[in-house]
Amino acid sequence: MSEDRPFADLRVVELGGEASRWCGRLLAEMGADVIKVEPPGGSDERNVGPYYRDEPHRERSLSFWHYNCGKRGVTLDLEDPRGAELFRTLVGGADVLLETTRPGTLPALGLGPEELRGADPELIYCSLSPFGQEGPWRDYVATDLVHMAAGGQMASSGYDEDEAPDAPPIAPGGGNAWHIGGHYALLAIATALLDREFTGEGQFLDVSIHDACALTTEMAVPIYFATGRELRRQTGRHAAWSLPRPRTQFQCADGKYVNAMFNQRLSPPQLRSIGEWLDQYGAADDLLDERFAEQQQIVEEQNHISDVLRDFFPNVPAEEAYRGAQERSHAWGAVRSLDEILPDPHWEDRGYWQEIEHPELGERFRYSGAWGIWSETALGTTRRAPLTGEHNAEVYGALGLDAEEIEALRRDGVI
Amino acid sequence: MTKRLALEGIRVVDLSWVRAGPWATRILATLGADVIKVEWPQAGTVHHQDRFTTVGMPEDAVPGLEGNHWFVEKHMDKRSVTMNLRDERARELLRRLLAESDAVLENFTSRVMQRWGLGYEQMRELNPGLVYVSMSGLGHIGRDHPYRTFGPSAQALSGLTFLSGLPDRPPAGWGWSYLDDTGGIFGAIAILSALRQRRRTGRGQHIDVSQAGLGIGLAGSAILDATVNGRPARREGFPPGNRAHWPGTPLLHNYRGAIAAPHNAYRSAGGGYNDWCAIVCRDDADWVALQEVMGSPEWAAEARFESLEGRLEHQQELDERIEAWTLTLGKYELAERCQAAGVPAMPVQSNENRVEHDPQIRQRGLFSYHPHPVLGERGYQNLPWQSAVNETTARRIAPFAGEHNREVLCGMLGLSEEELRAGYDDGWLWPPSEPLEPYLLDEAAEAGTEEAS
Numbered sequence: 004m005s006e007d008r009p010f011a012d013l014r015v016v017e018l019g020g021e022a023s024r025w026c027g028r029l030l031a032e033m034g035a036d037v038i039k040v041e042p043p044g045g046s047d048e049r050n051v052g053p054y055y056r057d058e059p060h061r062e063r064s065l066s067f068w069h070y071n072c073g074k075r076g077v078t079l080d081l082e083d084p085r086g087a088e089l090f091r092t093l094v095g096g097a098d099v100l101l102e103t104t105r106p107g108t109l110p111a112l113g114l115g116p117e118e119l120r121g122a123d124p125e126l127i128y129c130s131l132s133p134f135g136q137e138g139p140w141r142d143y144v145a146t147d148l149v150h151m152a153a154g155g156q157m158a159s160s161g162y163d164e165d166e167a168p169d170a171p172p173i174a175p176g177g178g179n180a181w182h183i184g185g186h187y188a189l190l191a192i193a194t195a196l197l198d199r200e201f202t203g204e205g206q207f208l209d210v211s212i213h214d215a216c217a218l219t220t221e222m223a224v225p226i227y228f229a230t231g232r233e234l235r236r237q238t239g240r241h242a243a244w245s246l247p248r249p250r251t252q253f254q255c256a257d258g259k260y261v262n263a264m265f266n267q268r269l270s271p272p273q274l275r276s277i278g279e280w281l282d283q284y285g286a287a288d289d290l291l292d293e294r295f296a297e298q299q300q301i302v303e304e305q306n307h308i309s310d311v312l313r314d315f316f317p318n319v320p321a322e323e324a325y326r327g328a329q330e331r332s333h334a335w336g337a338v339r340s341l342d343e344i345l346p347d348p349h350w351e352d353r354g355y356w357q358e359i360e361h362p363e364l365g366e367r368f369r370y371s372g373a374w375g376i377w378s379e380t381a382l383g384t385t386r387r388a389p390l391t392g393e394h395n396a397e398v399y400g401a402l403g404l405d406a407e408e409i410e411a412l413r414r415d416g417v418i
Numbered sequence: 419m420t421k422r423l424a425l426e427g428i429r430v431v432d433l434s435w436v437r438a439g440p441w442a443t444r445i446l447a448t449l450g451a452d453v454i455k456v457e458w459p460q461a462g463t464v465h466h467q468d469r470f471t472t473v474g475m476p477e478d479a480v481p482g483l484e485g486n487h488w489f490v491e492k493h494m495d496k497r498s499v500t501m502n503l504r505d506e507r508a509r510e511l512l513r514r515l516l517a518e519s520d521a522v523l524e525n526f527t528s529r530v531m532q533r534w535g536l537g538y539e540q541m542r543e544l545n546p547g548l549v550y551v552s553m554s555g556l557g558h559i560g561r562d563h564p565y566r567t568f569g570p571s572a573q574a575l576s577g578l579t580f581l582s583g584l585p586d587r588p589p590a591g592w593g594w595s596y597l598d599d600t601g602g603i604f605g606a607i608a609i610l611s612a613l614r615q616r617r618r619t620g621r622g623q624h625i626d627v628s629q630a631g632l633g634i635g636l637a638g639s640a641i642l643d644a645t646v647n648g649r650p651a652r653r654e655g656f657p658p659g660n661r662a663h664w665p666g667t668p669l670l671h672n673y674r675g676a677i678a679a680p681h682n683a684y685r686s687a688g689g690g691y692n693d694w695c696a697i698v699c700r701d702d703a704d705w706v707a708l709q710e711v712m713g714s715p716e717w718a719a720e721a722r723f724e725s726l727e728g729r730l731e732h733q734q735e736l737d738e739r740i741e742a743w744t745l746t747l748g749k750y751e752l753a754e755r756c757q758a759a760g761v762p763a764m765p766v767q768s769n770e771n772r773v774e775h776d777p778q779i780r781q782r783g784l785f786s787y788h789p790h791p792v793l794g795e796r797g798y799q800n801l802p803w804q805s806a807v808n809e810t811t812a813r814r815i816a817p818f819a820g821e822h823n824r825e826v827l828c829g830m831l832g833l834s835e836e837e838l839r840a841g842y843d844d845g846w847l848w849p850p851s852e853p854l855e856p857y858l859l860d861e862a863a864e865a866g867t868e869e870a871s
Contacts, residue, residue, distance in 0.1 A: 159593030175582035334804030336571030
């Protein structure tokens with residue numbers, strides 16, 4: 004991997020599991036040497052599927068692989084005084100500590116921000132926690148689902164009431180509460196790193212996943228401030244603050260869906276291009292009628308336009324609907340499943356996929372890639388997730404421990 | 419104690435619009451960068467829509483360029499200049515601004531900047547240290563780069579939409595533009611990290627963000643389940659709603675952490691639209707604790723619910739029984755009781771709940787209120803972390819359109835008051851469709867002109 008990646012000069016210690024691991028991977032792909040600290044025996048994350056070939060195995064969790072590629076891994080018992088001392092030394096050589104222990108845990112072990120930053124004022128000590136380090140909910144425990152409840156993701160996502168009257172608010176999948184927290188932790192760290200350039204000083208960062216989620220529902224909170232209204236969930240489109248909006252998600256010939264978002268700003272020429280397209284299938288209905296030369300008519304007949312689209316899409320498969328719309332400059336997209344994205348050559352063109360070797364299995368696998376293309380460097384990694392304690396000897400050796408000392412720590416269960 | 423502005427002295431030219439780009443620059447502005455929004459509020463154009471739209475418009479709003487709360491929210495802490503970039507004179511002025519700036523960000527479709535003679539090569543010649551961030555659905559590189567997207571279509575293409583919903587129903591999707599929120603964060607990260615790198619290399623660079631590409635990584639381990647195990651996501655029981663696993667379907671992992679039950683949203687007392695509470699038992703210990711919270715009902719102690727396997731097998735009944743209990747309590751009360759026993763549970767909070775009820779958000783000051791001459795006193799969003807040394811809260815309401823024309827175009831770029839006035843009159847520094855507001859002019863000089871005539 005290129006050594007001119009933006010964070011190639013940085014070392015990060017990640018002490019955390021599901022909340023920090025995505026942020027840790029992003030830091031690693033930006034070039035940082037990320038050392039993940041797991042308890043002796045390895046993190047519980049390793050017991051989460053899916054697994055390689057569906058066979059449960061602590062070194063073969065695809066979830067662990069996905070979130071921890073690019074990192075080195077060590078094991079350490081922080082509650083043992085020798086472990087705590089080793090951790091202090093490890094962090095002493097790092098630029099960033101990213102940690103997700105419950106508030107109060109590290110200070111009780113003498114490893115709080117005051118102690119560690121006192122010894123090393125350049126250290127950026129980032130505590131990423133469910134609700135922050137202070138406040139009435141500080142000690143609450145969370146999972147991805149309960150974060151999405153409290154953060155507002157669920158209140159905005161779900162189904163039209165007339166379509167599924169009993170449906171609950173829906174928490175979208177993929178583990179995105181953790182991602183949202185991780186994105187803001189990365190932003191906070193990137194800010195602190197730049198600040199350190201100017202001041203020479205690190206800082207303590209208190210990042211709340213709940214705050215991050217509550218900020219990640221686009222217009223939901225601003226609409227409350229503007230109008231005082233709660234939102235209503237709508238299938239496959241933005242939650243609405245007023246009347247139900249026309250449907251914009253439609254089923255196609257192959258049973259798959261397409262997102263065909265339009266609104267009252269759809270212009271007469273745009274509608275005409277849709278009408279001409281639909282007409283090729285004999286499905287234009289009256290969309291080519293000259294009354295739609297008036298914008299106001301489009302505004303008034305949005306529901307009718309939506310109905311015509313609903314009746315048209317069963318004529319074409321979803322991918323064809325996507326390409327056909329885009330050729331006419333409509334910002335529509337096929338609702339793809341993950342496996343359906345893989346063959347799209349656009350992502351090959353961008354060099355998006357990463358092929359990562361798994362020498363322990365003698366195989367290489369395709370991973371999702373970096374979030375952006377940089378003209379002067381390339382983000383990404385070639386390193387698979389660490390096996391349990393894989394880099395103990397390497398990392399602790401570099402801290403000055405000899406083989407005998409490392410063996411003694413291993414024997415005593417400290418690492 | 420006043421906190422320092424992490425990005426003080428860094429100038430960012432903001433050519434963005436709609437949501438993803440403005441959020442990136444809003445983050446940078448709140449962190450203290452001098453963000454100069456270059457805009458063209460000409461009636462009837464899409465850019466005018468950015469300021470003047472029914473989205474985010476209070477019902478008692480004053481019509482005009484300054485009455486949209488959503489626009490103000492997106493542009494807190496920024497400065498504004500107006501110029502019509504379709505006019506070569508404006509582009510020449512923009513080039514002078516770019517030469518004096520550290521970064522520029524835009525989220526147009528992929529070839530707009532090149533058409534304007536402002537591709538990265540040209541901008542680099544003007545200013546080799548400039549960091550240029552482009553943001554679009556599919557990126558500037560790759561065969562489909564001309565394709566257009568909104569947040570929802572980028573989400574559809576990235577696989578995220580498909581991950582949301584109940585089995586055997588259409589995808590529920592995300593009820594907001596998640597990839598615009600997220601794209602904005604990465605636009606800001608790109609500028610921050612490239613500026614740090616510039617201190618080492620002396621050079622800027624172009625960073626091309628594809629929001630849909632970004633989204634593919636956010637599907638979590640689903641991607642490896644497809645590439646390693648060849649598992650299609652279109653399958654029985656997927657997506658499993660709010661559950662970790664849908665009853666009666668093969669026991670597969672569904673990319674939201676460990677399989678657990680109970681793991682769902684349950685109706686709570688009150689009968690309101692958002693009267694729901696999410697409860698999760700991560701393991702058997704959580705389940706034992708939840709039984710006690712529920713008052714140790716006999717049904718819950720039955721052996722068939724004792725193990726995870728049993729709870730999964732009888733998940734439908736388990737959820738119905740739990741809901742019979744949750745219906746007796748309010749959602750906040752439910753969460754409080756579960757949390758007191760160490761069981762993860764939180765209320766489904768609406769936008770109103772987060773503003774008016776959430777004591778944690780209030781204590782941390784995620785939202786704060788600012789007066790605005792047109793909108794009055796309203797709430798705005800801050801950044802979700804606290805630093806002892808750096809400011810993370812918004813300080814200044816969004817600029818009026820062209821509020822900083824004199825400061826920036828005359829003060830920084832050396833236009834004379836006469837040239838500025840001529841630019842307004844010729845319709846390339848102020849749209850002819852809009853009245854010429856007094857703040858756009860040197861009031862003292864204008865007053866003098868009136869006296870003289």
